[in-house]
Amino acid sequence: MRQGLSSGMTLADARARSPDLATAPHDPIADARVLEQLAGAMIAFTPLVALDAPDGLLLDVTGCAHLFGGEEALVRRVVKEVGPTTRHALAPHSAAARALARFGGKDDVRTLPVAALELDEGALSGLRRAGLETLGDLAARPMAGLAARFGELAVSRLRAILGETGSPVIPVRLTEPIRLETRFPEPLGRTDDALEVVEDMLTQAGRTMEQRQLGGRRWAVTLHRSDNQRRRLVVETGLAVRDPGAVMRLLRERIDTLSDPLDPGFGFDAITLAVLHADHLPSRQILLESGKEENADNVSALVDQLSVRLGEDSVRRLIPRDRHLPEKAQALVPALRLRGAPWPEPEDMPPRPLLLLDPPQPVEVIAGVPDSPPQRFRWKGRLHDVILAEGPERIGAEWWLKRGGHMPGAAGETRDYYRIEDGAGRRYWIFRHGLFSEKPDPRWYLHGLFP
Amino acid sequence: MSRPQAPACIEDPPPGTLPRLARAQLHEVHAAAEDWASALAFAFGMVDAEKARPVLLLRPRRKGAGFVPCGEGLRALGVDPARLVIVDARNDAALLRAGLDAARSSGPAAVLMESWGPMREYDLVASRRLILAAEGSRIPVVILRGDAEPRSSAAHTRWTVSSAPSAPLEMRAPGATTLLVELVRRRGGPAGQRWRLEWNEDHGGFRELPLDTQPATEERGPPLPGTVVPLSAVRTRAPLRRTA
Numbered sequence: 001m002r003q004g005l006s007s008g009m010t011l012a013d014a015r016a017r018s019p020d021l022a023t024a025p026h027d028p029i030a031d032a033r034v035l036e037q038l039a040g041a042m043i044a045f046t047p048l049v050a051l052d053a054p055d056g057l058l059l060d061v062t063g064c065a066h067l068f069g070g071e072e073a074l075v076r077r078v079v080k081e082v083g084p085t086t087r088h089a090l091a092p093h094s095a096a097a098r099a100l101a102r103f104g105g106k107d108d109v110r111t112l113p114v115a116a117l118e119l120d121e122g123a124l125s126g127l128r129r130a131g132l133e134t135l136g137d138l139a140a141r142p143m144a145g146l147a148a149r150f151g152e153l154a155v156s157r158l159r160a161i162l163g164e165t166g167s168p169v170i171p172v173r174l175t176e177p178i179r180l181e182t183r184f185p186e187p188l189g190r191t192d193d194a195l196e197v198v199e200d201m202l203t204q205a206g207r208t209m210e211q212r213q214l215g216g217r218r219w220a221v222t223l224h225r226s227d228n229q230r231r232r233l234v235v236e237t238g239l240a241v242r243d244p245g246a247v248m249r250l251l252r253e254r255i256d257t258l259s260d261p262l263d264p265g266f267g268f269d270a271i272t273l274a275v276l277h278a279d280h281l282p283s284r285q286i287l288l289e290s291g292k293e294e295n296a297d298n299v300s301a302l303v304d305q306l307s308v309r310l311g312e313d314s315v316r317r318l319i320p321r322d323r324h325l326p327e328k329a330q331a332l333v334p335a336l337r338l339r340g341a342p343w344p345e346p347e348d349m350p351p352r353p354l355l356l357l358d359p360p361q362p363v364e365v366i367a368g369v370p371d372s373p374p375q376r377f378r379w380k381g382r383l384h385d386v387i388l389a390e391g392p393e394r395i396g397a398e399w400w401l402k403r404g405g406h407m408p409g410a411a412g413e414t415r416d417y418y419r420i421e422d423g424a425g426r427r428y429w430i431f432r433h434g435l436f437s438e439k440p441d442p443r444w445y446l447h448g449l450f451p
Numbered sequence: 452m453s454r455p456q457a458p459a460c461i462e463d464p465p466p467g468t469l470p471r472l473a474r475a476q477l478h479e480v481h482a483a484a485e486d487w488a489s490a491l492a493f494a495f496g497m498v499d500a501e502k503a504r505p506v507l508l509l510r511p512r513r514k515g516a517g518f519v520p521c522g523e524g525l526r527a528l529g530v531d532p533a534r535l536v537i538v539d540a541r542n543d544a545a546l547l548r549a550g551l552d553a554a555r556s557s558g559p560a561a562v563l564m565e566s567w568g569p570m571r572e573y574d575l576v577a578s579r580r581l582i583l584a585a586e587g588s589r590i591p592v593v594i595l596r597g598d599a600e601p602r603s604s605a606a607h608t609r610w611t612v613s614s615a616p617s618a619p620l621e622m623r624a625p626g627a628t629t630l631l632v633e634l635v636r637r638r639g640g641p642a643g644q645r646w647r648l649e650w651n652e653d654h655g656g657f658r659e660l661p662l663d664t665q666p667a668t669e670e671r672g673p674p675l676p677g678t679v680v681p682l683s684a685v686r687t688r689a690p691l692r693r694t695a
Binding site for chain 2: 298299300301302303306309314315316318319320326329330332335341346349352354355358389419420421425426448449451
């Protein structure tokens with residue numbers, strides 16, 4: 001602002017005015033998310049928070065200010081919470097507050113410029129040409145004439161800002177988190193009893209979630225011991241679930257794999273259950289014949305169970321990636337995070353081995369120079385004679401990912417892949433890392449086994 | 452045994468034909484580490500599994516360089532890579548436990564378990580448990596044993612699989628997947644047969660080849676420099692003449 005920059009300016013123009021300008025691409029989705037988070041944080045000050053798109057928040061602090069020691073103190077705390085770059089205004093109704101916060105001015109809305117009406121450029125310049133600079137000037141004129149010349153919108157905005165018509169606040173309705181707590185008059189001495197209580201709580205939580213059409217993905221159970229120790233157990237599921245039995249199985253699995261076993265000590269005083277992450281899960285039809293719920297992906301329960309026991313990174317699926325290098329053309333991702341991604345239709349490409357060696361293993365090779373398949377190679381100390389060979393399949397390095405990779409000679413090493421069969425009938429995938437024109441002594445690697 | 456052996460039904464294949472890795476049974480596949488791809492290809496190609504459901508591949512964590520299944524390679528065997536779920540177990544005990552849980556649930560189409568070395572935890576009791584689980588869920592369970600001596604177990608079949616020389620394509624390129632498999636043991640049936648199998652891409656299955664017709668070596672061998680002339684039959688077979 002101070003250097004003459006404003007929104008809507010071209011980048012070249014802005015850079016000309018301020019050469020050391022830091023720039024970042026505009027990400028409206030991230031902005032909206034931050035705004036929603038801020039709205040969530042404002043719930044500490046008032047229950048009625050509304051989003052004022054794209055970059056504002058409206059807080060209805062009627063009856064709230066005295067809790068924080070007056071309006072000024074409240075504003076100070078809000079500004080401290082949000083950040084020092086905030087512009088704020090207090091007004092009897094939301095349209096006036098918005099106009100005051102965005103277009104400056106003192107507490108009197110009549111001194112605001114006509115730009116506060118947020119009309120299009122044509123109407124605004126028409127108002128200015130007519131000598132009407134402030135809202136006070138406008139308010140003194142008959143409304144009918146204004147509506148005839150500058151449109152009905154000008155009048156309705158003006159009347160809203162002046163407080164002649166209502167400007168309701170539509171608050172963001174924050175959903176109440178699903179959190180249950182059970183306290184016991186006497187501490188529970190056995191873990192099994194505590195787990196039964198947890199199962200009851202899960203059933204209750206399931207009922208609440210069914211009303212909201214939700215299913216839990218992340219569950220946290222906290223066991224409060226009477227000596228003020230807490231144990232927190234978190235389980236995750238790949239699909240949203242409401243079934244208490246499924247969550248109980250995972251919890252028992254988690255308890256079994258604890259490195260530090262669950263010890264009730266002098267007993268548990270209280271148990272809390274929280275659903276940390278929930279997804280939409282519509283009510284399912286119950287099948288008449290069997291009475292069981294339909295189950296679409298029948299391996300997901302098993303994946304959840306194994307993920308809890310062995311760790312999320314131990315249960316994985318293969319997904320395709322749009323890369324050329326064979327080891328990067330696929331990736332292993334936790335099955336909990338992703339349900340089978342469809343693979344693209346096969347392209348017409350040379351065959352790939354069934355197993356890839358990770359990482360490729362260096363082998364000693366005797367091969368003709370420059371572009372002949374290997375004649376003999378030594379892997380793990382054993383010599384293999386090559387009987388049949390096919391190739392090369394040439395795969396270039398990913399120069400576009402390398403800094404300066406587009407320069408000649410800096411692209412990285414090209415690989416020449418050969419499919420070979422040795423005397424024992426075993427088929428291998430072997431490559432020379434680099435052409436003879438790229439480096440004097442390229443090495444050979446074994447990269448895969450064909451069946 | 453309390454349970455009588457099931458009598459041969461009409462659906463049973465005639466003796467001598469290649470049995471598949473049937474459902475509700477436990478199968479063992481032995482192979483060397485160099486033939487591991489062949490063992491996996493045999494398991495994926497011969498297992499009698501539903502086409503749409505996921506296949507579980509359980510492996511123990513290994514030190515050093517490991518094998519990663521390649522999606523495109525799986526597709527060549529008619530397995531959609533999106534169906535594969537890979538489970539890494541900490542050790543053999545965890546592997547067997549995870550395998551047992553997988554075999555109990557009726558979700559997956561098949562459960563394949565990789566194992567290496569002697570694997571002390573895998574015995575008659577463990578294999579019997581796996582069979583009971585497989586019978587309950589009606590899915591096939593295959594345990595692949597790398598670099599291992601056969602141990603007594605309750606498995607229905609035991610196979611040894613190795614790669615075999617393929618029929619060369621044009622320009623001396625390696626041909627289709629060719630395996631040499633031997634049915635070492637089979638509960639309630641003859642064993643000891645051997646087959647030479649070739650993957651038939653058009654039909655998406657293994658095709659039996661005659662056992663004895665190895666591709667002629669003179670066609671296969673490259674003209675290596677300095678090839679040694681083989682010893683003549685007279686020199687090798689003729690009995691030594693007494694000189695005294």
